[in-house]
Amino acid sequence: xxxxxxxxxxxxxxxxxxxxxxxxxxxxxxxxxxxxxxxxxxxxxxxxxxxxxxxxxxxxxxxxxxxxxxxxxxxxxxxxxxxxxxxxxxxxxxxxxxxxxxxxxxxxxxxxxxxxxxxxxxxxxxxxxxxxxxxxxxxxxxxxxxxxxxxxxxxxxxxxxxxxxxxxxxxxxxxxxxxxxxxxxxxxxxxxxxxxxxxxxxxxxxxxxxxxxxxxxxxxxxxxxxxxxxxxxxxxxxxxxxxxxxxxxxxxxxxxxxxxxxxxxxxxxxxxxxxxxxxxxxxxxxxxxxxxxxxxxxxxxxxxxxxxxxxxxxxxxxxxxxxxxxxxxxxxxxxxxxxxxxxxxxxxxxxxxxxxxxxxxxxxxxxxxxxxxxxxxxxxxxxxxxxxxxxxxxxxxxxxxxxxxxxxxxxxxxxxxxxxxxxxxxxxxxxxxxxxxxxxxxxxxxxxxxxxxxxxxxxxxxxxxxxxxxxxxxxxxxxxxxxxxxxxxxxxxxxxxxxxxxxxxxxxxxxxxxxxxxxxxxxxxxxxxxxxxxxxxxxxxxxxxxxxxxxxxxxxxxxxxxxxxxxxxxxxxxxxxxxxxxxxxxxxxxxxxxxxxxxxxxxxxxxxxxxxxxxxxxxxxxxxxx
Amino acid sequence: xxxxxxxxxxxxxxxxxxxxxxxxxxxxxxxxxxxxxxxxxxxxxxxxxxxxxxxxxxxxxxxxxxxxxxxxxxxxxxxxxxxxxxxxxxxxxxxxxxxxxxxxxxxxxxxxxxxxxxxxxxxxxxxxxxxxxxxxxxxxxxxxxxxxxxxxxxxxxxxxxxxxxxxxxxxxxxxxxxxxxxxxxxxxxxxxxxxxxxxxxxxxxxxxxxxxxxxxxxxxxxxxxxxxxxxxxxxxxxxxxxxxxxxxxxxxxxxxxxxxxxxxxxxxxxxxxxxxxxxxxxxxxxxxxxxxxxxxxxxxxxxxxxxxxxxxxxxxxxx
Numbered sequence: 001x002x003x004x005x006x007x008x009x010x011x012x013x014x015x016x017x018x019x020x021x022x023x024x025x026x027x028x029x030x031x032x033x034x035x036x037x038x039x040x041x042x043x044x045x046x047x048x049x050x051x052x053x054x055x056x057x058x059x060x061x062x063x064x065x066x067x068x069x070x071x072x073x074x075x076x077x078x079x080x081x082x083x084x085x086x087x088x089x090x091x092x093x094x095x096x097x098x099x100x101x102x103x104x105x106x107x108x109x110x111x112x113x114x115x116x117x118x119x120x121x122x123x124x125x126x127x128x129x130x131x132x133x134x135x136x137x138x139x140x141x142x143x144x145x146x147x148x149x150x151x152x153x154x155x156x157x158x159x160x161x162x163x164x165x166x167x168x169x170x171x172x173x174x175x176x177x178x179x180x181x182x183x184x185x186x187x188x189x190x191x192x193x194x195x196x197x198x199x200x201x202x203x204x205x206x207x208x209x210x211x212x213x214x215x216x217x218x219x220x221x222x223x224x225x226x227x228x229x230x231x232x233x234x235x236x237x238x239x240x241x242x243x244x245x246x247x248x249x250x251x252x253x254x255x256x257x258x259x260x261x262x263x264x265x266x267x268x269x270x271x272x273x274x275x276x277x278x279x280x281x282x283x284x285x286x287x288x289x290x291x292x293x294x295x296x297x298x299x300x301x302x303x304x305x306x307x308x309x310x311x312x313x314x315x316x317x318x319x320x321x322x323x324x325x326x327x328x329x330x331x332x333x334x335x336x337x338x339x340x341x342x343x344x345x346x347x348x349x350x351x352x353x354x355x356x357x358x359x360x361x362x363x364x365x366x367x368x369x370x371x372x373x374x375x376x377x378x379x380x381x382x383x384x385x386x387x388x389x390x391x392x393x394x395x396x397x398x399x400x401x402x403x404x405x406x407x408x409x410x411x412x413x414x415x416x417x418x419x420x421x422x423x424x425x426x427x428x429x430x431x432x433x434x435x436x437x438x439x440x441x442x443x444x445x446x447x448x449x450x451x452x453x454x455x456x457x458x459x460x461x462x463x464x465x466x467x468x469x470x471x472x473x474x475x476x477x478x479x480x481x482x483x484x485x486x487x488x489x490x491x492x493x494x495x496x497x498x499x500x501x502x503x504x505x506x507x508x509x510x511x512x513x514x515x516x517x518x519x520x521x522x523x524x525x526x527x528x529x530x531x532x533x534x535x536x537x538x539x540x541x542x543x544x545x546x547x548x549x550x551x552x553x554x555x556x557x558x559x560x561x562x563x564x565x566x567x568x569x570x571x572x573x574x575x576x577x578x579x580x581x582x583x584x585x586x587x588x589x590x591x592x593x594x595x596x597x598x599x600x601x602x603x604x605x606x607x608x609x610x611x612x613x614x615x616x617x618x619x620x621x622x623x624x625x626x
Numbered sequence: 627x628x629x630x631x632x633x634x635x636x637x638x639x640x641x642x643x644x645x646x647x648x649x650x651x652x653x654x655x656x657x658x659x660x661x662x663x664x665x666x667x668x669x670x671x672x673x674x675x676x677x678x679x680x681x682x683x684x685x686x687x688x689x690x691x692x693x694x695x696x697x698x699x700x701x702x703x704x705x706x707x708x709x710x711x712x713x714x715x716x717x718x719x720x721x722x723x724x725x726x727x728x729x730x731x732x733x734x735x736x737x738x739x740x741x742x743x744x745x746x747x748x749x750x751x752x753x754x755x756x757x758x759x760x761x762x763x764x765x766x767x768x769x770x771x772x773x774x775x776x777x778x779x780x781x782x783x784x785x786x787x788x789x790x791x792x793x794x795x796x797x798x799x800x801x802x803x804x805x806x807x808x809x810x811x812x813x814x815x816x817x818x819x820x821x822x823x824x825x826x827x828x829x830x831x832x833x834x835x836x837x838x839x840x841x842x843x844x845x846x847x848x849x850x851x852x853x854x855x856x857x858x859x860x861x862x863x864x865x866x867x868x869x870x871x872x873x874x875x876x877x878x879x880x881x882x883x884x885x886x887x888x889x890x891x892x893x894x895x896x897x898x899x900x901x902x903x904x905x906x907x908x909x910x911x912x913x914x915x916x917x918x919x920x921x922x923x924x925x926x927x928x929x930x931x932x933x934x935x936x937x938x939x940x941x942x943x944x945x
Contacts (some may be wrong), residue, residue, distance in 0.1 A: 168727035171690050171792065172737075174710040176721055177744030343782075343810040460676070489675035489836065494880040516810065519882030560810045562839035564881045567863050569822065569843055573814035577779055605720035 007270035014266020020259035024252075028076040036069040040224040048242040059247050069247055074226040079256070081142050081227070082208035085474045089144040089207070090200045093153025098184055098192060100154070101161025102418075114157065119151045127210065131219045136226065138211075141220035145210045153199060159194055164188055174544075194271050194621070202264035205257040212253055228253050274277045285388075286358035287314075289381045296371050299380075305332035305373070306510050307356070307395070307478050312370035314351055314360060322561055323582045325351045327534040328370070330608075333478065333510040338501075340525030340542065344557075344580060348534040349514045353480050356512075357384075357391050373476070393423045396471035400483040402463035406455040412439075412466050413451035419473040438469040442499060461492035468499065479504075480512045485520065497524055518561045522546055527613065530554050533579055533589035540614035550616040553590045587616070596620050629882045630666040630716075630798055630830040631687075635659040636696035642902075656682045658855040659696060664798075667825070669831040671845030671862060672878065674836060676692050677901075679854040680834050684802050687832065689713035698810050701797055707911070715743050718791035722803035724783035728775035734786055735771040741794040756793065763826060764819060774891045781812035792823065796899050798830045805840065818846060818918065838881045842866060847934075853899060853909035856928055861937035870937035873910045908940065 007013050031593060043064035048601060051059045051067075058067040065567040069122040081454035100111040118126070130144035150605040164170065165188070208228075212219040216236075223230070228249045301308035314326040326348040333339045343349040354360045356372050357378070372379045374394065379387065398405045399405045416438055417431035426434070428503025432451070439447035442465040455463055464484060471479050481500065485493040501524055504511050513525055521528050522542060530551065538551040549555040559572040576593040588606050600619055635662070639653040659680045664670045673691035674680045685691040687698060690708045698705050700716045728737055735757070742753045761768055764785045775783060784804060791799055801820070805813040821844065825829060836839050841848055845862040850873065858871040869875040899905050899912060908914070911921040920940050928938040 052925050101895060121896070167722060168721045169729040171685075171710075171719070172689060172721065172727050173729070173740060175688060175714050176740035176741060176790070176794065177714050179711070179713040182744075187729055187732075229661065343666070344811060425656075489882040490683075490838070491675065491876055493882070497882070517882065518810075523882050557853055560814045562814075562837070562843045564839045564842055564878065564883055565864060566843060568845070570841055571814040574811040575814070575815070577781070 004270050008266050009270060011266040013262045014269075017259035017262025017266065021263055024075060024256060025079065025258070027072060028079050031072040031076050033070070037066040039065060039070040039226045040072045041065065048238065048245070050242075051242035051244055051248075053104065058248055059244050061235060061243075067245065067248055068405045070226040070231060071228075071252060074202075074228045074231055075252055075256070077138070077225070077227040078208055078212060078229070078253075080146075081138065081211045082204050085142050085146040085149070085207040085211065086200045086204045088126075089143075089203070090153050092146070092197055093150040094157045094192065094211075096150065096195050097154040097157030098188060101158040102165045102180070102184055102188060102237075103340065104162070112155075114540055115151045118147075119155075123148045123210075124213070127214060127292045128217075128219070131214060132495045135218045136222060138225070140222045141211055143216040144214065145207055147234075148210070148268070149203060149207065152203065153196070155201055157192055157196065161188055161194055164191055182437075198268045198271055201267045202261065205260035205264065208240035208260070209253070209257055230240075261406075265347060274379065283363070286362075286384050287355060287360040287365050287367055288362035291367065291369050291380070295367055295378065295380075296374050298371075298373055301373055301376075302332045302334075304334050306375065307512070308332040308336050308371075308373045309352065309356065310371045310373065311351060312355060312372065313342070313367050314348070314355055315366050316364045317366060318364045321582050325365075325534055325581055326355070327584070329531070329536055329549055331512070331529060331536070333512055335477065335510050336504060337527070338504055338507040338511040338513055338525045340451060340521040340528040340570060341512060341531060342516065342518065342521055342528055343531035344516060344578060347531040348531075348579065348581070349531050350482050353397075353482050353512060353514050355380075356480060357395055357397070358384075358387050359391075359397075360623065370521075378453070389423075392471075392476065393474045393482065394417060394476050395478045396474070396476040398464075398467050398471045398479060398484045400486050402467040403455065404459070405467055406463060406602070407420065407587075408455055409450050411454055412458070416451075416466070416470055416473055419470050423474050433471075434473075438472055441472065441503075442469045443495075444469075452512075459492075460488055461495065464492075464496055465499070468496070472503070472572040475507070477508045478512065481513070482514045483516070484513075485516075486515070493520075518546070519563075520556055530557070534581055535589065536608070537590065537618070538614075539608075539618045540610075544614060546624065548622070550610075550614070550621040551618045552594050552596050552622065555622055628666045629663050629719060630668070631832075632662040632664070632699040633687075634661045634697050634699075636661070636683075636686060637694050637696065638679075638686060638691065639694045639754035640829050652904060656854055656901075657686070660856055661696075662849065662856070662859060664799075664830055664832065666830055667828060668847065669797065669833055669845045672834045672846040672851060673836065673848060674851035675877075676834060677853075678851040678931050680851055682854075683851070684800050684832070684834055685776065687800055688717050688719045688933065689720075691910050693928070697900060701886070710806075711745065714741065714794050714796070717800060718790050718796040719797040720784075720787050720791050720799060720801045720804045723807050724780055724787045725778075726776060727782060727787050728790075731777055733772055733774060736769070737775075737790055738793055741790065761788050763823065764792070775925070779812075781815060784808060784816050788816075788820070788823070792827070796829075798832065800832045800834070802834045803836070804833075804835065806823055806835065813840075820844070820875045829935065837864060838877060850877070853904075854901075857910065858935070858937040858939075859928070861939075865935065866900050867930070868935075870931045870935060870942040872916055872943060874937075876913075881925050908938075916943075 009581055019320065046060050046064045047062055049056050049060040053059055056066055058071060061067055063335050096111060100108045127144040127148050130147055131140050134140040161325050170183060170187060172184050211220055212229030215227050216233040216235060220368055221227035221230040231249040232246055239246050297308040301310055309329055309331040312326055312329045316323040316325055329352050331339065341349045351360055355367055367380055374390065413432060413435045416435035420426060420431045436447045436451050439451060444450055444462060444465050488496060497520060499513065515521060525542050527540065528542045528545055529536045538545065538554045545554060546558065549558055556574050560574060562571055574593055579589050585602065587602040587604055591601040606617050606619060608617050610616055637654050638657040641653045655904055682691065683728050686693045704732040705713055733801045736756050739753050742756055746755065766785055766789060791885060801810050807926060823829065833841065833844055844864050848860060848862050849856055850858040850866045852873050858865065858874045865874060866878040869878060899909050905911065907923045908921045918941060926938045926940045929934050929941055931937050
């Protein structure tokens with residue numbers, strides 16, 4: 001709640017609107033207590049007095065009634081009508097929308113087509129028709145305005161309910177014995193309520209305007225009752241001679257509607273979780289760099305490395321918190337080599353991979369230290385034009401979810417051709433020919449036929465092959481594969497892995513393979529780096545690490561992996577959870593879960609130790625490590 | 627040993643929408659008739675790849691989806707209407723995604739109380755005592771009760787999901803990929819908890835997973851689904867070592883195993899048959915290296931092969 005108010009306050013226009021509407025509402029509330037003349041008392045001797053006349057602060061109207069008094073009473077009435085109409089439309093519309101969205105199928109269809117019919121009429125005509133049928137009067141105008149706005153709520157809320165009704169917690173509620181009505185009221189409503197509130201706050205202004213419109217036409221409030229639209233309507237005949245009689249209610253309508261809309265927009269922006277998380281603030285084209293301390297020299301990296309990551313540090317700055325996602329990671333790959341980076345969720349493996357080409361979203365991501373060297377050139381802080389030249393051309397990515405990486409509205413052939421033409425000035429026909437060849441390279445059967453498919457026409461495995469084909473499009477030197485087989489079935493996974501293996505042998509590709517699966521690492525990777533809480537805790541040749549893990553975390557993680565052929569058994573587990581990266585402990589991050597931890601482990605940062613290809617970040621490595 | 631669950635000829639066909647004037651078209655057969663029985667205290671593992679019908683099958687078992695045919699009998703009582711409230715006391719469901727199975731706007735206490743109140747009609751004091759008891763057995767701290775789902779890690783949320791399922795005091799739990807959204811080090815915590823709960827409450831499990839190693843570690847018997855049909859049933863310790871059906875063998879060969887060299891177990895297209903136009907014979911024939919003309923034309927029935935093993939194959943594998 002306090003976060004909501006803070007966000008709202010930060011939006012200057014919204015707070016201005018909030019201030020104005022608060023003053024107006026307060027005035028409307030205290031109107032009966034103020035020493036005002038009765039709004040309906042006529043005094044024909046003092047008609048059309050101008051503002052600031054004696055005894056009449058805002059002057060008088062055509063019947064000599066006090067304008068200030070009529071304005072305040074009118075505002076009171078208009079606000080009340082607007083709010084009640086919004087509530088009525090909100091409740092009825094949301095109810096209809098939730099029932100339609102939850103029931104789905106035929107009931108949904110029938111309800112929503114009825115709502116569509118309501119929407120097919122221009123709303124003013126519809127409101128006029130309703131009032132014509134019911135007869136003029138403020139109450140009938142209110143009903144008309146509410147009815148006209150029901151479809152807006154119904155459609156809005158139905159869409160959201162439809163998404164929620166398919167969620168697993170609704171199934172869980174049904175299994176808990178809840179009936180349909182109870183599910184709608186106790187499971188769905190709390191989730192839809194913020195949307196209803198936001199929709200109402202943005203429509204109250206419209207409701208006031210529409211009621212004023214009906215009153216202006218003489219169909220709403222009936223004389224002598226004062227409401228803003230009615231005042232305006234009665235004053236229009238004296239518009240030229242006594243403009244103040246129409247300006248006064250006009251300005252009030254303007255102030256109310258403007259302030260309500262500004263406030264409503266602010267409420268929406270502050271409540272919508274997507275807007276709040278900054279999803280609509282577009283990330284920059286390259287990750288922000290704010291390196292503290294010296295840049296590691298190129299000599300520190302292995303001489304034959306094609307791509308080297310040196311002492312990389314990445315933080316996420318969210319609100320006042322600092323999440324230290326990556327804390328000094330060193331990696332290197334040679335041509336033709338496959339390096340596995342293994343770790344659990346939150347270990348920083350994906351962030352490391354994305355940072356290589358400056359793809360970590362900023363804000364909130366910041367690279368705070370280290371270097372990424374491609375053929376010796378430091379890419380951190382490199383100009384965006386340089387990064388763009390390299391992205392896809394020299395270093396390409398394969399992501400986990402091919403469904404999300406491929407554009408759903410373009411044919412895959414066009415997407416492949418676009419990837420080629422982004423870097424090479426070739427003709428469309430040539431790009432297409434290469435796209436077909438790429439599909440053949442990743443063993444898609446009948447590539448000439450499938451090049452014109454849309455992504456949804458392919459299976460998950462086929463889509464991931466297209467993802468790989470796109471990564472290969474410009475013949476890169478390095479491929480960074482971020483969990484490329486996690487979303488796939490095992491039989492498909494085996495095919496994709498063997499494809500990647502063949503490609504790297506045939507083309508001398510260097511692959512950085514990010515995964516959480518030891519089985520995959522064992523089959524594909526030459527070397528492996530194990531990550532935990534943003535650090536590499538152990539690195540070395542895959543076979544050696546799997547046979548004789550040196551870090552207690554590696555050993556116990558391997559023990560957790562169930563293997564086919566082991567039979568029915570109790571599985572090993574690591575008690576506890578990894579530390580949160582916004583509160584990393586002083587020394588070894590694994591100490592809290594480690595059965596070998598000693599006081600020295602918790603004192604200071606522990607460095608990598610080891611000779612040759614193997615290194616471990618542990619004071620008390622397993623005995624097998626010599 | 628008593629029978630906890632018997633399923634006879636359970637099948638599901640989804641109707642296809644038809645045009646205004648078009649004739650009704652045959653529906654999509656998501657699950658061909660399936661029959662099997664599970665004994666009390668047994669864990670039946672169900673494996674299959676995406677699109678094989680395992681989720682459809684699981685949802686029918688708990689009454690979330692009405693069956694098109696066949697019957698479900700739990701401890702001698704026939705449940706033929708898809709009414710989760712009636713099924714709820716007998717059979718409960720643990721969802722794959724622990725976070726999305728908990729309503730984000732309800733406290734854990736409200737979530738836990740729903741089955742106690744709706745299914746068992748317990749009073750306030752009785753509910754509190756029962757929740758404390760269940761939380762104790764799944765190793766969750768009582769102060770979690772007043773928090774909201776987003777405050778929990780995946781492993782904790784999954785234990786809450788298990789606690790919610792147990793609150794209904796069911797005889798059978800359907801576990802739909804209960805650990806595939808969890809990290810390896812946490813996965814084992816949940817699996818071991820499930821094993822202990824089973825012994826403690828005398829439960830029967832139907833354990834659905836795509837991970838053969840996990841299935842093998844927890845199951846007594848395993849049922850392999852392919853394209854909506856059971857292709858093989860057998861004891862967990864032998865079915866992957868001595869598969870009779872070529873598809874089971876393909877699955878076993880595809881699982882990444884440390885120390886086994888990398889090779890693609892099949893080079894032919896791995897596409898599933900089109901569900902709108904299913905092949906006349908064995909659904910696997912198009913991918914099967916042993917397929918003959920008979921396989922292309924006639925659907926093989928499930929028949930016994932060796933002891934405790936059944937497979938639906940015209941040309942089963944020999945040892």
